Amino acid sequence: MRKSDADGSASAVDDTADRCELQTAKRELKALRAQLENVAAALDMRNAALDAATTHFMIMDVRQTPGVIVYANRALALLHGYEDPRELIGRDVTAISSKVMPDEAREALWRNMQGRRETRMESEIVRGDGSRLLVGFTAAPLFDALGGLTHIVIIGADITARRAGEIKQRELQEQLVAQMQERERMAIELQLAQKLESVGRLAAGLAHEINTPIQYVGDSIHFLKSAFVDLSRFIDSCRRDLIPPAQAQGLRELEVGCDLEFLRQEIPNAFERTLEGTARVTNLVRAMKEFAYPDAPEHVPADLNRAIETTIAVARNEYKYAATLTTRLGELPPVLCNVGELNQVFLNLIVNAAHAVEDAGKDAVNGRIEIETRADGEMAQISIADNGCGIPAANLAKIFDPFYTTKEVGRGTGQGLAIARSIVVDRHGGELDVQSSPGVGTTFTVRLPVRGSAVRSAASLILA
Numbered sequence: 001m002r003k004s005d006a007d008g009s010a011s012a013v014d015d016t017a018d019r020c021e022l023q024t025a026k027r028e029l030k031a032l033r034a035q036l037e038n039v040a041a042a043l044d045m046r047n048a049a050l051d052a053a054t055t056h057f058m059i060m061d062v063r064q065t066p067g068v069i070v071y072a073n074r075a076l077a078l079l080h081g082y083e084d085p086r087e088l089i090g091r092d093v094t095a096i097s098s099k100v101m102p103d104e105a106r107e108a109l110w111r112n113m114q115g116r117r118e119t120r121m122e123s124e125i126v127r128g129d130g131s132r133l134l135v136g137f138t139a140a141p142l143f144d145a146l147g148g149l150t151h152i153v154i155i156g157a158d159i160t161a162r163r164a165g166e167i168k169q170r171e172l173q174e175q176l177v178a179q180m181q182e183r184e185r186m187a188i189e190l191q192l193a194q195k196l197e198s199v200g201r202l203a204a205g206l207a208h209e210i211n212t213p214i215q216y217v218g219d220s221i222h223f224l225k226s227a228f229v230d231l232s233r234f235i236d237s238c239r240r241d242l243i244p245p246a247q248a249q250g251l252r253e254l255e256v257g258c259d260l261e262f263l264r265q266e267i268p269n270a271f272e273r274t275l276e277g278t279a280r281v282t283n284l285v286r287a288m289k290e291f292a293y294p295d296a297p298e299h300v301p302a303d304l305n306r307a308i309e310t311t312i313a314v315a316r317n318e319y320k321y322a323a324t325l326t327t328r329l330g331e332l333p334p335v336l337c338n339v340g341e342l343n344q345v346f347l348n349l350i351v352n353a354a355h356a357v358e359d360a361g362k363d364a365v366n367g368r369i370e371i372e373t374r375a376d377g378e379m380a381q382i383s384i385a386d387n388g389c390g391i392p393a394a395n396l397a398k399i400f401d402p403f404y405t406t407k408e409v410g411r412g413t414g415q416g417l418a419i420a421r422s423i424v425v426d427r428h429g430g431e432l433d434v435q436s437s438p439g440v441g442t443t444f445t446v447r448l449p450v451r452g453s454a455v456r457s458a459a460s461l462i463l464a
């Protein structure tokens with residue numbers, strides 16, 4: 001009885017303890033359930049927030065190869081044609097792009113992730129339907145407690161439209177720059193046309209005005225020269241046949257008094273020198289007319305060696321104190337060109353060379369300008385070299401820009417080479433190059449296609 005009583009009270013104690021444990025466990029379970037519900041609610045809220053975002057989120061488990069998608073938000077799923085982001089879970093990256101990232105980019109990304117460096121990338125992806133997208137994304141690594149890389153979080157956006165917009169904008173900008181350059185070129189060409197026209201008209205007018213009087217002078221000198229021969233013959237006959245011997249002495253004294261012997265020797269020389277001078281003026285006048293070519297806007301076959309000689313004659317005053325000019329003119333076929341325009345080019349190159357030699361402190365004794373021409377296949381090549389001051393390398397790119405000059409006002413306007421390039425390159429389909437060493441000298445080389453160029457200038461189209 002006692003025993004059973006004792007047993008009965010012991011089991012009652014056990015029951016009470018069990019109930020207590022059960023209740024504690026129930027309470028703990030309840031608390032855990034509440035915690036779990038809280039966590040689930042927080043997770044749902046985060047998922048809802050991430051699904052509401054237009055930015056793409058994705059988490060890849062990279063502990064296996066290929067990596068597996070463990071989270072993707074709605075925006076990313078929709079972009080790739082999935083109704084529910086859960087359809088992507090457990091799949092690898094081929095679920096969102098059939099295009100494989102290039103090895104190099106993948107390796108760089110992997111290195112950065114291992115090195116705990118967030119990485120910004122752009123990548124083209126190809127969707128299931130074959131359409132292509134450009135995505136920009138940031139990849140950030142996640143590590144476990146032991147420091148092993150476990151996941152990569154990817155946050156990105158579809159930048160196809162933005163990039164297309166940027167490309168369009170760049171194209172528009174380039175178009176704008178090209179239009180501005182074209183307008184600038186046309187302005188130069190128009191300026192050139194006006195300059196050529198006025199220079200040509202002036203030179204042709206002057207040449208015409210000088211031509212007529214110089215012809216009178218030449219004709220009169222020829223007449224005087226032959227008249228003096230006749231007069232001398234007449235004086236000799238009178239002296240020999242008509243003067244009585246008694247008066248011969250008096251006549252000789254008169255002759256000595258007026259230096260007749262000297263006059264008879266020097267007057268023909270003076271006529272020769274005058275004729276030489278008028279011949280030079282006549283040549284210059286012809287050169288001026290040929291140089292300007294005001295009436296020949298079209299391209300016709302021309303002898304460029306003659307054009308160079310003409311330009312040298314016209315430019316003599318510009319270089320004669322600065323340098324000695326020598327030529328080595330090779331055989332050139334006739335070149336289809338507007339020779340009046342090319343004369344402008346040669347003139348500017350010669351004047352530039354003369355200025356450069358002057359700037360180097362040289363003169364006609366040690367300053368040199370050498371002009372050489374030669375045929376090179378289908379091209380005619382003209383080089384104008386000087387031993388002037390040269391052009392610093394940093395300025396070489398600028399010298400063809402309109403209005404770039406290193407000369408003081410009145411000596412240069414900076415248009416010569418811009419116009420020369422427009423004439424040679426745009427209007428004749430040729431090349432204009434420069435080589436220069438500061439302190440040593442400069443060589444400009446003009447290369448022109450012998451058969452001319454099909455290019456018609458903007459100015460000639462406008463002026464036509």
Ligand SMILES: Nc1ncnc2c1ncn2[C@@H]1O[C@H](COP(=O)(O)OP(=O)(O)OP(=O)(O)O)[C@@H](O)[C@H]1O
Pocket residue numbers: 348352353356386388389390391399400404405406407411412413414415416417418442
């Ligand atoms: N042969 C050369 N040697 C050294 N510098 C040169 C030579 N030719 C041109 N240059 C440099 O290039 C610049 C531009 O030359 P460009 O012929 O276009 O203009 P400019 O001679 O200054 O003026 P413009 O020709 O309009 O009278 C010159 O100011 C000069 O600095």
Ligand SMILES: [Mg+2]
Pocket residue numbers: 348351352412415416417
């Ligand atoms: Mg010049």
